[in-house]
Amino acid sequence: MKLRKVTAAAATALVLALTATACGGDDSSSDEGAGSGSSGGGDTIKIGIKYDQPGLGLKEPNGDFSGFDVAVATYVAGELGYQPDKIEWVETKSADRENALARGDVKFIAATYSITDERKQKVDFAGPYLLAHQDLLVKADSDIAEGTDLNGKKLCSVTGSTSAQNVKDEIAPDAQLKQVGTYSECLAGLQSGAVDALTTDDSILAGFAAQDQYQGKFKLTGLKLSNENYGIGVKKGDTATVDSINDALEKMVSDGAWDKAVEDNFGPAEYKNEPAPKIGDIVA
Ligand code: GLU
Numbered sequence: 001m002k003l004r005k006v007t008a009a010a011a012t013a014l015v016l017a018l019t020a021t022a023c024g025g026d027d028s029s030s031d032e033g034a035g036s037g038s039s040g041g042g043d044t045i046k047i048g049i050k051y052d053q054p055g056l057g058l059k060e061p062n063g064d065f066s067g068f069d070v071a072v073a074t075y076v077a078g079e080l081g082y083q084p085d086k087i088e089w090v091e092t093k094s095a096d097r098e099n100a101l102a103r104g105d106v107k108f109i110a111a112t113y114s115i116t117d118e119r120k121q122k123v124d125f126a127g128p129y130l131l132a133h134q135d136l137l138v139k140a141d142s143d144i145a146e147g148t149d150l151n152g153k154k155l156c157s158v159t160g161s162t163s164a165q166n167v168k169d170e171i172a173p174d175a176q177l178k179q180v181g182t183y184s185e186c187l188a189g190l191q192s193g194a195v196d197a198l199t200t201d202d203s204i205l206a207g208f209a210a211q212d213q214y215q216g217k218f219k220l221t222g223l224k225l226s227n228e229n230y231g232i233g234v235k236k237g238d239t240a241t242v243d244s245i246n247d248a249l250e251k252m253v254s255d256g257a258w259d260k261a262v263e264d265n266f267g268p269a270e271y272k273n274e275p276a277p278k279i280g281d282i283v284a
Pocket residue numbers: 094111112113114158160161162163200201228
């Protein structure tokens with residue numbers, strides 16, 4: 001919201017009015033904007049998720065949010081003292097995650113966010129809560145498979161993701177890599193043949209492939225090109241929140257809510273996920 005031509009007195013009155021409503025506001029530049037306190041009881045909590053990844057983090061056309069990350073984040077928020085109606089979802093695209101946490105835009109991020117040493121320089125992680133693997137989504141009639149040299153192929157992935165980085169570092173440094181802002185942006189190119197494969201985590205790709213409009217059009221190659229240990233990102237140094245989230249994740253697994261979230265969200269895509277990881281157990 002931009003304020004123009006407002007007198008100082010009116011501006012002050014407006015600020016006071018906004019503060020008095022304690023609505024969580026849209027002040028995204030302070031820690032307060034991320035929710036109040038690390039362990040609950042506060043007004044609202046802002047949580048970063050993806051908006052375009054069916055089965056993981058999706059903003060539905062009717063404004064509802066769904067997916068495994070949403071279920072995990074909702075459970076964790078509950079343990080921190082925030083009921084679902086106190087959650088404000090914020091889109092955190094792959095390249096925006098570290099900055100969103102550093103700025104205090106969100107209290108935590110559950111957005112297919114792999115724990116890596118590089119990211120740990122900038123943010124702290126709770127978890128892991130899921131182990132996924134990088135794979136390729138190709139057209140149903142594609143001959144790309146195990147053993148195919150991907151150098152020379154046209155790949156699409158997302159800026160700021162481990163998926164794009166892994167292509168450049170190891171998987172196919174000579175491939176033509178198109179990098180966009182979100183994975184769903186790669187799908188049109190895959191459909192038209194402008195790119196040969198969309199590459200990211202199998203969990204994400206399974207969700208896309210299962211969408212009604214893509215039925216029969218795409219397939220996953222089943223190649224496990226990397227290990228992606230999903231963590232919940234928090235602001236660097238906020239160890240109290242990391243500890244609370246780890247407790248919540250442990251409880252989610254032990255009381256069966258993790259299994260239920262898997263069934264509800266990965267079942268429709270027939271995604272065969274790995275078993276629940278142990279907190280702190282990173283698969284290299
Ligand atoms: N899990 C990978 C990552 O954190 C790929 C998925 C994503 O971009 O969110 O980069």
